[in-house]
Amino acid sequence: MRKSILFLLLMFAVSVTANAQKYAxxxxxxxxxxxPAYGLANEQLNExxxxxxxxIETVSQEAQNTYKDYQSKYASLSDEQRTKKEEEVISKEKGxxxxxxxxxxxxxxxxxxxxxxxxxxxDDIYEAVKEIAEQxxxxxxxxxxxxxxxxxxxxxIDISNEVLSKLGYSN
Numbered sequence: 001m002r003k004s005i006l007f008l009l010l011m012f013a014v015s016v017t018a019n020a021q022k023y024a025x026x027x028x029x030x031x032x033x034x035x036p037a038y039g040l041a042n043e044q045l046n047e048x049x050x051x052x053x054x055x056i057e058t059v060s061q062e063a064q065n066t067y068k069d070y071q072s073k074y075a076s077l078s079d080e081q082r083t084k085k086e087e088e089v090i091s092k093e094k095g096x097x098x099x100x101x102x103x104x105x106x107x108x109x110x111x112x113x114x115x116x117x118x119x120x121x122x123d124d125i126y127e128a129v130k131e132i133a134e135q136x137x138x139x140x141x142x143x144x145x146x147x148x149x150x151x152x153x154x155x156x157i158d159i160s161n162e163v164l165s166k167l168g169y170s171n
Contacts, residue, residue: 021139041117052103063092128166
């Protein structure tokens with residue numbers, strides 16, 4: 001969906017050129033790698049992700065050990081004991097699933113933290129791009145890092161370094 005929107009934006013940019021409209025490109029990946037706060041945010045997210053993954057692996061190993069214990073003792077257990085052990089195994093497996101969802105699900109902690117850390121950076125970039133576009137009369141600014149349908153673009157229309165300067169970073 002995003003690619004099709006970008007393609008439509010690019011096609012729009014091409015069609016309005018005939019009407020003397022101006023357009024520019026940015027390279028979001030280039031801009032982000034020049035912003036130290038973005039690197040720090042990524043490091044924090046990676047550390048949290050690893051911490052949570054380790055926690056999930058620990059709980060998963062406990063579930064596996066409980067299941068192996070159940071299997072090894074199966075023959076000597078009464079029906080009541082088997083049922084109790086089976087419920088214990090199921091409970092531990094559910095715990096693993098719940099942790100995965102809690103940390104890595106669509107509305108999980110990683111997504112929330114990523115939003116909290118990255119949104120201010122993205123907002124600053126957007127405001128800088130908007131300000132430059134308004135000052136220089138650009139009708140459309142396209143991100144070349146995500147616009148896969150751009151085959152060639154002149155470096156003259158890339159305003160990535162201007163965006164970095166507006167944000168207070170040297171290129």
